[in-house]
Amino acid sequence: MFEVYFNDGSMFSSGYHNLNKFIEISDNKLITQMKVNIILTTQGIVKNYYSVKYILRNFEKYGLIRYYHNPNDKFKNFKFIRFIGKNSFDNNFSLLELVPPNNIIISTISINESLNKLPIVWKKGIINNKSEIKIIRN
Amino acid sequence: MYKIIFEDNTIFNGGHPGDSKWNDMPNKKIKKLEYNIGKYIIVLENFEAYNHIIEYSYTLSKNNSNIIRILIIGKFDKIFYSIIIDIKNKKIFLKKSRQIEKYTGWKMGEKGIKPIIKKEIINV
Numbered sequence: 215m216f217e218v219y220f221n222d223g224s225m226f227s228s229g230y231h232n233l234n235k236f237i238e239i240s241d242n243k244l245i246t247q248m249k250v251n252i253i254l255t256t257q258g259i260v261k262n263y264y265s266v267k268y269i270l271r272n273f274e275k276y277g278l279i280r281y282y283h284n285p286n287d288k289f290k291n292f293k294f295i296r297f298i299g300k301n302s303f304d305n306n307f308s309l310l311e312l313v314p315p316n317n318i319i320i321s322t323i324s325i326n327e328s329l330n331k332l333p334i335v336w337k338k339g340i341i342n343n344k345s346e347i348k349i350i351r352n
Numbered sequence: 353m354y355k356i357i358f359e360d361n362t363i364f365n366g367g368h369p370g371d372s373k374w375n376d377m378p379n380k381k382i383k384k385l386e387y388n389i390g391k392y393i394i395v396l397e398n399f400e401a402y403n404h405i406i407e408y409s410y411t412l413s414k415n416n417s418n419i420i421r422i423l424i425i426g427k428f429d430k431i432f433y434s435i436i437i438d439i440k441n442k443k444i445f446l447k448k449s450r451q452i453e454k455y456t457g458w459k460m461g462e463k464g465i466k467p468i469i470k471k472e473i474i475n476v
Contacts, residue, residue: 320417347410352404
């Protein structure tokens with residue numbers, strides 16, 4: 215799930231596991247930060263669930279892309295999901311990439327790579343400080 | 353890094369900041385939490401719930417992450433007592449509040465009459 219916080223103090227939540235809500239984020243508001251909550255399992259014999267929160271903040275715009283193993287599969291199993299932060303003065307995309315079930319990758323990729331060719335839905339953000347991705351975990 | 357003493361007096365030793373093992377601890381009520389940081393031991397006791405949070409900042413230009421804050425939190429009667437270890441500014445302080453960020457990973461504690469927080473210097 216994700217939550218976005220706006221510069222007018224309001225927020226928007228996707229609810230549990232509903233990434234389609236990203237498109238409903240208002241285009242009339244400016245995002246200050248986007249929080250992504252990810253449920254993971256421990257590596258031991260007994261599986262415990264825990265969550266890690268990632269915060270993308272201080273980007274000019276925010277995007278979301280989902281890649282499916284097979285788009286026609288009715289279960290729509292994700293190959294990976296990318297939350298993206300982008301600034302006009304930077305040629306790179308900043309990525310929070312989730313690869314089910316347990317891999318999370320933070321990286322930057324160049325604008326020349328394949329991401330540029332994909333139809334990303336962008337939502338407007340506002341920069342108050344240095345762009346960063348913050349990680350909150352136990 | 354930290355030591356948990358449970359209500360049955362068994363002990364769980366936590367890991368390190370890169371892998372704190374907080375979510376691996378047994379599901380038993382916590383009697384006492386002892387946290388080692390530098391020359392200090394921070395002790396929390398009598399809380400109804402405990403949490404341990406590590407905040408990292410990922411520097412995109414350098415492709416690495418650094419710990420910026422560690423929070424040790426005790427909840428008692430709807431008040432959150434957060435011991436904030438500010439790594440960047442080398443400060444340790446207590447913040448009391450009725451509302452905090454929505455954290456997961458809460459562990460039940462053995463609630464006492466009143467919350468105890470101590471910061472002790474380790475004698476070498």
